Amino acid sequence: MIVVATAIGCGTGAPPVAPPPPPTPPSAFRVPADSEIPADPVGASIRRGRAILAATRDSLPDHVGNALRCTSCHLKDGTQANAAPWIGVYSRFPQYRSRNAKVNLIEDRINDCFRRSLDGKPLARDSREMTDIIAYMAFLSRGVAPPGEVPGQGFAKMTPLVPDTARGRAIYAAQCARCHGGTGQGMTNPDPAGSPRYYPPVWGPESYNIGAGMARLYTIASFLRHNMPYDRPGSLTDAEAFDVAGFVASQPRPDFADKALDWPKGDPPPDVAYRTNAAQQK
Numbered sequence: 482m483i484v485v486a487t488a489i490g491c492g493t494g495a496p497p498v499a500p501p502p503p504p505t506p507p508s509a510f511r512v513p514a515d516s517e518i519p520a521d522p523v524g525a526s527i528r529r530g531r532a533i534l535a536a537t538r539d540s541l542p543d544h545v546g547n548a549l550r551c552t553s554c555h556l557k558d559g560t561q562a563n564a565a566p567w568i569g570v571y572s573r574f575p576q577y578r579s580r581n582a583k584v585n586l587i588e589d590r591i592n593d594c595f596r597r598s599l600d601g602k603p604l605a606r607d608s609r610e611m612t613d614i615i616a617y618m619a620f621l622s623r624g625v626a627p628p629g630e631v632p633g634q635g636f637a638k639m640t641p642l643v644p645d646t647a648r649g650r651a652i653y654a655a656q657c658a659r660c661h662g663g664t665g666q667g668m669t670n671p672d673p674a675g676s677p678r679y680y681p682p683v684w685g686p687e688s689y690n691i692g693a694g695m696a697r698l699y700t701i702a703s704f705l706r707h708n709m710p711y712d713r714p715g716s717l718t719d720a721e722a723f724d725v726a727g728f729v730a731s732q733p734r735p736d737f738a739d740k741a742l743d744w745p746k747g748d749p750p751p752d753v754a755y756r757t758n759a760a761q762q763k
């Protein structure tokens with residue numbers, strides 16, 4: 482019998498099938514200690530990055546369009562599990578994202594939050610501030626190998642519930658308004674000894690825009706379920722979290738001009754609150 486080698490293989494018979502690689506176990510969720518910040522120019526950059534993320538508008542007034550800072554949602558300098566922590570994030574990029582149907586670098590993801598969550602303008606990729614922010618995120622990702630999976634990453638998945646926004650309004654008045662204000666405007670802590678000093682707006686012109694991830698029902702419900710009220714995290718039931726999330730999501734906030742261009746392959750998640758061009762053409 483004559484064996485003809487195929488274009489791809491030069492062996493005989495069926496090509497051996499490699500066994501699938503074992504799944505990479507998630508790395509531990511570890512917050513590096515400050516003492517691990519090196520005493521050199523990289524360490525100085527890490528410290529500048531952390532300061533920018535916690536005082537974003539003061540550091541970058543031309544790039545921030547509202548009263549939030551990066552750590553308004555990425556709580557505790559991005560080290561809080563189930564609040565989209567930055568632990569391991571440096572190893573999670575490059576990453577394909579369906580929202581723009583492209584492979585995104587970490588710079589792209591950072592600028593998405595500038596444009597949407599901070600209702601502002603993107604940073605130049607080669608700016609010192611972008612370098613500093615990434616230096617801090619890389620520091621928080623020490624010891625986490627690609628693909629960068631860690632427990633507590635992103636927001637914990639919840640079974641979607643249909644919110645009762647009337648009940649949500651009542652929960653907001655009883656449990657949220659004392660910090661975020663009766664009309665969602667946020668406030669400055671009247672007790673300067675208390676920590677933190679400042680409560681961010683949750684809707685209205687100074688909050689995140691409609692294109693932000695936090696504007697999506699499932700995202701904010703999970704954020705609230707695990708993180709709010711700030712001084713009693715975990716105290717809301719799943720139903721209460723969805724009710725108050727539905728109420729907050731139904732309130733007015735800044736528009737995002739390019740929103741119709743999102744999910745260009747026509748696959749927006751079910752909780753996106755606006756129409757996209759590609760989904761309408763489907």
Ligand code: HEC
Nearest residue numbers: 549550551553554565590591594595598635636689694695
């Ligand atoms: C209004 C809330 C909010 C604010 C403020 C905010 N973000 Fe985000 N950020 C999110 C949400 C929601 C996600 C999506 C997380 C997910 O679904 O895994 C996210 C994701 C990210 C990610 C990717 C995280 C990952 O695990 O892949 C990075 C990096 C990031 N944000 C950086 C920033 C930076 C830098 C700023 C300030 C310029 C900022 N964020 C401000 C809500 C916010």
Ligand code: HEC
Nearest residue numbers: 552553554656657660677680681682683709710711712725
């Ligand atoms: C004890 C005060 C306090 C209470 C009560 C409280 N929060 Fe917050 N909330 C905060 C603080 C502090 C932050 C993060 C601020 C920072 O570090 O910039 C925050 C952040 C947020 C954010 C993300 C940032 C933004 O402005 O959108 C949302 C959404 C939010 N809270 C909603 C709620 C809801 C809904 C409730 C009621 C279930 C609630 N909070 C109760 C203090 C509070």
